[in-house]
Amino acid sequence: MALAPTTKAVAGALPVGQNSPQNPAHGLYTEKLSGTSFTAPRHDNQQSWLYRILPAAAHSDFEEIDMSTSRTHLSSEESRLRQIPNQIRWDPFDFDDTVDWVHGLNLVAGAGDPVLKRGLAIYVFAAGKDMGKEAFYSADGDFLIVPQHGVLDIQTELGRLLVRANEICVIPRGIRYRVMLPEGQVRGYICEIFQGHFQLPELGPIGSNGLANPRDFQAPVASYDRDETEWKVIAKFNNELFVATQDHTPFDVVAWHGNYYPFKYDLGRFNTLGSISYDHPDPSIFTVLSAPSDTVGTALADFVIFPPRWLVAENTFRPPWYHRNNMSEFMGLIAGDYDAKIGGGFRPAGASLHNIMSAHGPDARAHEAASNAELAPQKVGSGSMAFMFESYLMVGVSKWGLKTCQKVQHDYNAESWTPLRSRFDYDGMPKSGADGGFQ
Numbered sequence: 017m018a019l020a021p022t023t024k025a026v027a028g029a030l031p032v033g034q035n036s037p038q039n040p041a042h043g044l045y046t047e048k049l050s051g052t053s054f055t056a057p058r059h060d061n062q063q064s065w066l067y068r069i070l071p072a073a074a075h076s077d078f079e080e081i082d083m084s085t086s087r088t089h090l091s092s093e094e095s096r097l098r099q100i101p102n103q104i105r106w107d108p109f110d111f112d113d114t115v116d117w118v119h120g121l122n123l124v125a126g127a128g129d130p131v132l133k134r135g136l137a138i139y140v141f142a143a144g145k146d147m148g149k150e151a152f153y154s155a156d157g158d159f160l161i162v163p164q165h166g167v168l169d170i171q172t173e174l175g176r177l178l179v180r181a182n183e184i185c186v187i188p189r190g191i192r193y194r195v196m197l198p199e200g201q202v203r204g205y206i207c208e209i210f211q212g213h214f215q216l217p218e219l220g221p222i223g224s225n226g227l228a229n230p231r232d233f234q235a236p237v238a239s240y241d242r243d244e245t246e247w248k249v250i251a252k253f254n255n256e257l258f259v260a261t262q263d264h265t266p267f268d269v270v271a272w273h274g275n276y277y278p279f280k281y282d283l284g285r286f287n288t289l290g291s292i293s294y295d296h297p298d299p300s301i302f303t304v305l306s307a308p309s310d311t312v313g314t315a316l317a318d319f320v321i322f323p324p325r326w327l328v329a330e331n332t333f334r335p336p337w338y339h340r341n342n343m344s345e346f347m348g349l350i351a352g353d354y355d356a357k358i359g360g361g362f363r364p365a366g367a368s369l370h371n372i373m374s375a376h377g378p379d380a381r382a383h384e385a386a387s388n389a390e391l392a393p394q395k396v397g398s399g400s401m402a403f404m405f406e407s408y409l410m411v412g413v414s415k416w417g418l419k420t421c422q423k424v425q426h427d428y429n430a431e432s433w434t435p436l437r438s439r440f441d442y443d444g445m446p447k448s449g450a451d452g453g454f455q
């Protein structure tokens with residue numbers, strides 16, 4: 017995000033005209049949090065300056081948490097990835113009231129390696145317990161969190177964010193936070209990127225406004241606690257979990273400024289654009305945030321939404337076309353229906369994966385309906401919100417995602433596309449034919 021907030025919970029806590037005075041006001045410590053290399057180009061450079069009661073370094077050594085007893089399927093056998101070309105769809109994932117945020121992360125798909133800062137991971141989360149006196153951070157990447165159900169009260173080092181279904185938030189690499197569940201059980205999806213950061217897509221000929229507008233992103237304001245009791249810090253470090261203790265709260269930042277911070281966005285604020293003449297446009301016009309790869313115009317991860325919208329295109333098959341994509345497409349549904357799938361199998365809290373070059377498109381029923389629809393202006397998706405994590409990487413599916421979760425629909429293709437019948441009008445045509453143009 018381009019914004020660079022300045023925020024202080026106490027007057028005078030932010031130094032004026034410099035970042036690191038010899039003795040910061042009120043006896044605070046100065047700490048710099050870098051989101052990019054020191055030498056990243058100016059327009060990419062992300063960092064924040066924190067003024068806190070004690071530096072983040074003041075903790076015991078980290079000890080590895082034994083993952084075999086953990087339900088966090090990150091690096092266990094459950095997280096082994098398999099790349100397969102089948103179209104995959106999942107029934108709604110279960111709630112789990114027995115775990116907190118950290119233990120409710122289930123790796124479902126991914127590619128790459130946090131060690132090399134390459135790739136991404138897709139999780140579904142389900143939790144029903146508040147985190148205790150502990151803060152979690154991922155050294156592996158940035159979390160884009162998409163709640164499908166419930167309310168996340170997220171206390172971060174830089175302040176609090178209340179995030180509900182139909183809102184999203186991004187917690188960048190390294191930022192420590194704790195998730196409380198004021199309304200009980202929560203469920204949703206996460207895309208973690210091991211390289212770079214999410215940013216707003218370029219608007220090109222769209223002009224200076226549209227899609228997600230910068231003013232609608234919200235950053236936390238500084239807030240600190242006074243607490244000198246024992247706290248834990250849990251680190252996700254190369255997909256293993258480590259824990260350290262400290263004798264004071266990690267939430268002690270009294271003031272901060274910079275452009276590296278967690279933020280939230282209400283998907284209802286999205287300014288959805290579309291065709292007002294003919295044909296179905298590429299879904300890139302629905303991109304909320306994009307994490308670039310090293311190739312210009314090619315995303316490590318695009319976060320794309322399908323909000324309620326008007327379809328008015330004339331003489332057009334209005335749902336998505338049948339297609340095979342150079343990119344992989346992981347989709348989820350926050351609420352309602354998705355217009356390309358009316359067979360009933362794509363349900364809120366479920367998911368689908370159409371990997372690189374895996375053919376997909378409207379199911380047979382959606383094709384039938386759209387081919388015969390009267391093309392009056394039509395509002396689709398009222399009360400609904402589907403989304404897609406689209407990546408240039410071939411994502412693998414974890415063992416948990418393929419087997420253990422027991423949500424894979426084994427009849428997905430059989431219900432969606434194999435029922436399609438040939439509609440080719442053979443009558444009066446030769447049995448086979450070729451364009452004779454080049455003979």
Ligand SMILES: O=C(O)Cc1cc(O)ccc1O
Nearest residue numbers: 298299336337345356376377
């Ligand atoms: O496959 C999908 O349902 C996602 C999608 C939607 C769309 O409008 C165009 C292309 C696309 O991949």
Ligand SMILES: [Fe+2]
Nearest residue numbers: 341345370376
């Ligand atoms: Fe697609």
